[in-house]
Amino acid sequence: MTDTKNTAVIGLGSMGYGIAQSCVAAGLITYGFDVRPEVTTRFQTESGAQGILAEVAPTLGSVVIAVLNAAQTEEVLFGPDGIARHLAPGSVVIACATVAPDFAKDMAAHCADHALHYLDAPISGGSIKAAQGALTIMASGTPAAFDAAQTTLDAMAETVFRLGDAAGPGSAMKAVNQLLAGVHIATMAEALTFGMTQGVAPDQFVEVISKCAGSSWMLENRAPHIVAGDYTPHSSVNIWPKDLGIVLDIAKSAQFSAPITAAALQQFVAAAGMGLGGEDDAAVAKVYARNAGLTLPGGKS
Numbered sequence: 001m002t003d004t005k006n007t008a009v010i011g012l013g014s015m016g017y018g019i020a021q022s023c024v025a026a027g028l029i030t031y032g033f034d035v036r037p038e039v040t041t042r043f044q045t046e047s048g049a050q051g052i053l054a055e056v057a058p059t060l061g062s063v064v065i066a067v068l069n070a071a072q073t074e075e076v077l078f079g080p081d082g083i084a085r086h087l088a089p090g091s092v093v094i095a096c097a098t099v100a101p102d103f104a105k106d107m108a109a110h111c112a113d114h115a116l117h118y119l120d121a122p123i124s125g126g127s128i129k130a131a132q133g134a135l136t137i138m139a140s141g142t143p144a145a146f147d148a149a150q151t152t153l154d155a156m157a158e159t160v161f162r163l164g165d166a167a168g169p170g171s172a173m174k175a176v177n178q179l180l181a182g183v184h185i186a187t188m189a190e191a192l193t194f195g196m197t198q199g200v201a202p203d204q205f206v207e208v209i210s211k212c213a214g215s216s217w218m219l220e221n222r223a224p225h226i227v228a229g230d231y232t233p234h235s236s237v238n239i240w241p242k243d244l245g246i247v248l249d250i251a252k253s254a255q256f257s258a259p260i261t262a263a264a265l266q267q268f269v270a271a272a273g274m275g276l277g278g279e280d281d282a283a284v285a286k287v288y289a290r291n292a293g294l295t296l297p298g299g300k301s
Contacts, residue, residue: 004061004062004148004150004151004152005027005028005029005061005151006028006029006031006056006059006060006061006062007023007028007029007030007031007060007061007062007063007064007151007152007155008030008031008032008033008053008056008057008060008062008063008064009023009030009031009032009033009063009064009066010033010034010053010063010064010065010066010067010076010083011033011034011065011066011067011068011072011076012032012033012034012036012039012040012043012066013034013066013067013068014127014130014233014234014235015066015096015123015126015127015130016032016034016064016066016067016096016130017032017039017043017127017130017131018127018128018129018130018131018132019064019066019096019123019130019135019156020032020043020048020064021047021130021131022130022131022132022133022155022156023064023152023155023156024047024048025133025155026133026154026155028151028152028155029049030047030048030049031048031049031051031053031056031060032044032048033053053083053086054081054083054086057083057086057087057088058086058087058088059088060087060088060091061091061092061148061151061152062091062092062093062094062148062149062151062152063083063087063091063092063093063094064094064096064152064156065077065093065094065095065096065097066096066097066123067097068097068239068242069097069098069099069242070097070099070100070103072097073095073097073099073103073107074103074107077093077107077110077111078110084110084111084114084116085114087114087116089114089115089116090115090116090117090148091116091117091148092116092117092118092119092145092148092149092152093107093111093116093117093118093119094119094121094149094152094153095107095118095119095120095121095122096121096122096123096137097122098122098171098174098175098178098242098243098246099122099171099246100171100175100246100249100250101120101167101168101169101171101172101175101250102168103171104118104120104140104167104168104170104171105166105167105168107167108120108141108166108167117141117142117144117145117148117149118141118145118167119139119140119141119145119146119149119167119170120139120140120141120167120168120169120170120171121137121138121139121141121149121153121170122137122138122170122171122173122174123135123136123137123138123156123157124136124137124138124174124177124181125158126221126234126235127234127235128234129158130156133155133156133157133158134157134158135156135157135158135159136157136158136159136160136161137153137156137157137159137160137161137170138161138163138170138171138173138174138177139153139160139161139162139163139170140162140163140164140165140166140167140168140169140170140171141164141165141166141167141170142165142166143165146162161173172250175246175247175250178243178244178246178247179244179247179258179261181218182240182243182244182247182261182264182265182268183260183261183264184216184217184218184219185218185222185240185264185281185282185284186263186264186267186268186284187216187264188216188218188219188222188223188282188285189226189267189282189284189285189287189288190267190288191205191209191214191219192205192223192226192285193285193288193289193292193294193296194288196289196292196294197292197294202223202226202227202296202297203227203297205223206219206220206223206224206227209223210223222280222281222282223282225280225282226282226285226296226297227297228297228298229296229297229298229299230280230298231276231279231280231282231283232280233278233279233280233281234280235280235281236277236278236279236280236281237268237271237272237276237277237278237279237280237281237283237284238272238277238278239281240264240265240268240281240284241265241268241269241272244261244264244265244268245265247261248261248262248265267284267287267288268281268284270287271283271284271286271287274286274287274290286299
């Protein structure tokens with residue numbers, strides 16, 4: 001028998017782990033699963049419920065899928081060990097990965113074939129807000145999907161935008177957000193390193209520009225990582241070739257030119273090519289620093 005207070009979070013990365021913690025804090029019985037067994041064990045040891053996914057699936061009111069991309073989302077649901085066939089009719093899949101709108105529509109249709117609700121629910125806010133239950137969710141789906149997901153959404157999010165009565169609009173809005181976010185990170189890195197060529201120290205850049213019209217949320221959030229020389233990944237470089245690639249794929253299908261997005265994408269591709277893919281996405285500044293012969297805080301001369 002399903003229970004709206006029973007949920008599972010699949011994908012315990014920096015965002016998924018925080019979501020799982022928020023669900024526990026809200027009083028939900030929360031199972032957490034990851035392809036890394038040690039991460040699953042860590043969550044169970046800290047606060048998570050114990051169980052094997054296939055065995056607990058029929059009791060779940062909701063499943064939050066917080067994996068990297070469309071391929072992983074589809075694998076979790078409908079792969080050889082997919083959970084869709086184990087979930088009880090009427091339970092809801094809350095899909096959080098950044099994907100193309102058409103993919104979200106396809107997943108919703110496949111879930112409907114299994115009598116499951118599907119909420120197209122990409123997230124924004126970063127790992128800290130995930131752990132605080134303060135995410136922003138750009139969601140679309142049937143009213144029944146929203147109803148089934150409400151208890152879990154309340155645990156995860158500070159703001160839930162209801163963007164439509166079918167899957168697709170949520171992912172479309174996330175693509176718009178990711179266009180801006182990726183461009184803002186790359187532009188922040190370009191501006192910070194440009195400032196260095198003119199004698200503007202990175203800490204001075206943050207102090208001044210964060211109070212000026214040229215600021216952005218990404219500048220205020222990511223530039224301090226560069227100042228600290230700390231590239232512990234809250235959101236990694238590797239996310240952006242994927243997400244900006246999705247934006248450009250959508251733009252191509254719409255016959256829309258997005259040259260600024262394309263330029264930002266190339267900087268993240270260059271960063272990944274330098275071996276920085278697993279670092280915080282602020283590490284894109286290292287591309288500019290290398291090309292200009294600059295030494296960032298914490299770097300070697």
